[in-house]
Amino acid sequence: MKQLLQLKLGDLNLGSLNTAPLKRPYVALMMDVIGRGLEASSQVDANIKREVQKLPDGFMFDMRALPSGPCFVMEKNADGNLSYIGSEAPRKPDVSLKFKHLNHAFLVLSFQEGTARAFANDRILVDGEIAHAMKLVRCLNRMESLILPKFVAVRALKRYPQLSLKQKLAGGGKIYSRLAKNLVWG
Amino acid sequence: MTKSYYEFFCPVKIVAGNAALEHIPHELRTLAAARPMIITDKGVRGAGLIDHVLGAFAESGMDVVEIYDDVPPDSSTTVVTQIAKLYRDSGCDSIIAVGGGSVIDTSKGVNILVSEDGEDLTAFSGVGVLTKPLKPFFVVPTTAGTGSEVTLVAVIADPEKGVKLPFTSYFLLPNAAVLDPRMTLTLPAHITAMTAMDAMTHAVEAFTGMGKNPISDAYAVSAIKKISENLMQVLNTPDDADARLELAQASTMAGIAFSNSMVGLVHSLGHSLGALCHLPHGLCMNLFLPYVLEYNLAERGDVIGELLLPLAGAEVYARTPAADRGRAAINTLREIRDELYRRCKLPRSLSETGKVSRDQIQKLAEMALDDGSIIFNPVEVDLDDAISVLEKAW
Known part of the structure; x- marks a missing residue:
């Protein structure tokens, strides 16, 4: 599985395939998954709840690939959780995380480049309050540590947290169940 | 430990060494500027450091048109607006910041307003909002620490909203950093x-x-x-x-x-x-x-x-x-x-x-x-x- 994943991602990342037809839909799909995953995580995971609690009411953020690539928009709702809005922001988001190119989003969302490394490599622009952006990065990291298999998560994170198998399965399970529930019931 | 990708950018001309200050008039001329304004604080002026800069303009055929010497320790939008008005009223065409971090950040803010012909500095806060080169801008550091003379950011407080506004743009980088040993000697x-x-x-x-x-x-x-x-x-x-x-x-x-x-x-x-x-x-x-x-x-x-x-x-x-x-x-x-x-x-x-x-x-x-x-x-x-x-x- 691990080798297969690496092979496929490697194929997609060849220079000649920079505009591969699969990249855009892959990034769009992953952004959708992350958006919905964050929504579910903010409802069930205590750590993410704590971070979201510190964001202002009505706080809105998006993540997008410049100049007109895939995007997802989230908002802090009245219940204090994150709501997945979709791919169109109804107003200028308070924080915008912008990949400079679709390919850079692909590198991160295919776990070939971690989030912190992407920041260090100048792949991502942050427009808005940095303190809020840091909270969002921590939410993303926490979610990734719970829902991704460890061999994938270690590529995305600077440090994989100390999680027992029980914690991992319980945390990830809760998020996946809530995700399914949200998808079915809205 | 290397990384697979990096960016490096520093277009600031470094003018450093003995009698570096005396190069300022020539450097201004190369940028078609002739009416500089000095922005500094009371401490720097009190220490007599502005006299070195003014002395550098003697025999240069160019005069410093205006000096603002009351930059507070924490730069604010109010001060920036005040200095921008003075700049315009005096018909200046360039800025020389003489001081430490606060003076340099304040001067960057002033340069935004006078170059964009704006009144509200908050409108230019954020990343990449500026889209064109600003007025000729030189920095003469009087401390050896902040490195603000070669950075593209400024942080300026908005006292009305009680927040610190970040400004990030390549256009905030000075045209020249002037390092003269006389400026840190005391x-x-x-x-x-x-x-x-x-x-x-x-x-x-x-x-x-x-x-x-x-x-x-x-x-x-x-x-x-x-x-x-x-x-x-x-x-x-x-x-x-x-x-x-x-x-x-x-x-x-x-x-x-x-x-x-x-x-x-x-x-x-x-x-x-x-x-x-x-x-x-x-x-x-x-x-x-x-x-x-x-x-x-x-x-x-x-x-x-x-x-x-x-x-x-x-x-x-x-x-x-x-x-x-x-x-x-x-x-x-x-x-x-x-x-x-x-x-x-x-x-x-x-x-x-x-x-x-x-x-x-x-x-x-x-x-x-x-x-x-x-x-x-x-x-x-x-x-x-x-x-x-x-x-x-x-």
């Missing part, structure tokens, strides 16, 4: 020490952080060597112009390094401590530097070990086993701090500041986690980690 010992350790931290974090790259490394290593070799010399002989110039150059080089590689946990903790306890930035850097390096040592020991060469010299480096160099580099920094404490009482721990209470540690750690520089620290930091470093720094 800097008191404790400020010399504090600002030098600020520059040292810029260089060390640039070299050990996630954003390090081959070009920023070269600047960082040279900066560390210059500071190690000249700081005590300047404290021993404050009027040693050559050693003063070495520190000024080191500060600029460290500024170039960190603005292209970013900084890490020392700055995250230092920004929080500065904001919460109102301690000077350089003091905070000096305080946290070894503790953060110790935190990073296990994962970054090889990179930290490379710093032993510029910190302690070739002989020490050669006789220290490779595996011990990281620890030895940290010990060398500790020795420098001990010497600075002995000479200037520059605090080495939170308790030595006398201005921090132990119950503020939790808050400091929480604030540090929200600081943008933490993402560039080579080792992940969570709340418990930050608290642990702060406890060690107590």
